[in-house]
Amino acid sequence: MDAKIENIPSCTIAYMRQTGPYGTTNVNVQLMEKFKCWVKANHLFTDQSILLGIAQDNPAFVAPENCRYDACLVVPDDYRVNADGVKLGNIRGGRYAVFKVTHTVEAVQRAWGEVFLQLENxxxxxxxxxxxxxxxxxxxxxxxxxxxxxxxx
Known part of the structure; x- marks a missing residue:
C-alpha cells in the first residue's frame, strides 16, 4: 500500500457524533448514513463534497464505551448550522500521509493494521x-x- 504525502488545509466541518466502541458494531455506519441524509436534505451534497469519518479517541487509552466517532462534511467557513444534533468544528491542517483503500470492511481493517508500521518504516x-x-x-x-x-x- 503506497502513501502519498499531502498538505491538507485547515477547514470547518459540520458533524454528528456517536459515542461507543469502534469496529465491532455498525453504529458508526448508521451514523454516517444518517448524516448523509442530513447533508442531502440540506442540499449540501455536490460533486466537490468531502465527507470525513473521524475516530476521535485511541481505544488503547480510552474505554470503548467512551470512544467518539464523528461523521463530518467540510463546509464553508461562514456556514451556520440550524439542526439538532449537528455541530460545527474545525480541523487544523498540515502534512498527512494519504493511503487509498478499497472501501470494504476487510480492506479498511487490514489497512488500519498496516499503515502505522509503514509510516514508521x-x-x-x-x-x-x-x-x-x-x-x-x-x-x-x-x-x-x-x-x-x-x-x-
Whole structure:
C-alpha cells in the first residue's frame, strides 16, 4: 500500500457524533448514513463534497464505551448550522500521509493494521495533535475506495 504525502488545509466541518466502541458494531455506519441524509436534505451534497469519518479517541487509552466517532462534511467557513444534533468544528491542517483503500470492511481493517508500521518504516512520526481522517469524495466513492489520512510531523 503506497502513501502519498499531502498538505491538507485547515477547514470547518459540520458533524454528528456517536459515542461507543469502534469496529465491532455498525453504529458508526448508521451514523454516517444518517448524516448523509442530513447533508442531502440540506442540499449540501455536490460533486466537490468531502465527507470525513473521524475516530476521535485511541481505544488503547480510552474505554470503548467512551470512544467518539464523528461523521463530518467540510463546509464553508461562514456556514451556520440550524439542526439538532449537528455541530460545527474545525480541523487544523498540515502534512498527512494519504493511503487509498478499497472501501470494504476487510480492506479498511487490514489497512488500519498496516499503515502505522509503514509510516514508521518510511521514517514518519504520527502527529497526535491532529485527527486521523477517513476521507470520502464522490470520485472515491464511485470507485469503491476511500482514503485514510494520517497526520505526520
Amino acid at each position: 518510511e521514517g514518519f512520526t504520527l502527529d497526535e495533535t491532529r485527527p486521523i481522517l477517513e476521507r470520502y469524495t464522490v470520485e472515491l466513492v464511485n470507485n469503491h475506495t476511500c482514503e485514510i489520512c494520517i497526520p505526520i510531523k
